[in-house]
Amino acid sequence: MARPSDGRKDQELINILTANARMPLAEVAKSLGVSRATVQGRLSRLEREGVIVGYTTVLGKDEVHATTLSAVIMIELEVKQQANVVAQLRKRPEIIQCYTVSGHFDLFVKIRCTTSTHLDEVIDSIAAMEGVRRTTSSILLARKFER
Known part of the structure; x- marks a missing residue:
């Protein structure tokens, strides 16, 4: 230690x-x-020790937004369905982050897609997953800063 x-x-x-x-x-x-x-x-x-588990490339804001649409989805789960839903979410390459959260919703998910149609399909597929009670989605417009 x-x-x-x-x-x-x-x-x-x-x-x-x-x-x-x-x-x-x-x-x-x-x-x-x-x-x-x-x-x-x-x-x-x-x-x-697993404190650092990898390194990544962060694209400049012009490059990311020129080629992708990003959204955040708040997910409310059915009772005791977190492991099942997280396993399903992990299979979708468009889902780039997933967090548990406190409050009314159970999960916070960030997705990245190349077209609005694709984004809509991913959002619909998440809402249709077994164990998902409801979702609320917001499209990300502009990154003001990132650390």
């Missing part, structure tokens, strides 16, 4: 990588005030 000071350094490392996962390890080490080997060791441990 990491010491509290190690935990703070781990969080700083995660914050740096969240802002720019392509930053050279030497620069990361300089920012953290530790050696490159220390950064590599921390990074390997965070990956091994």
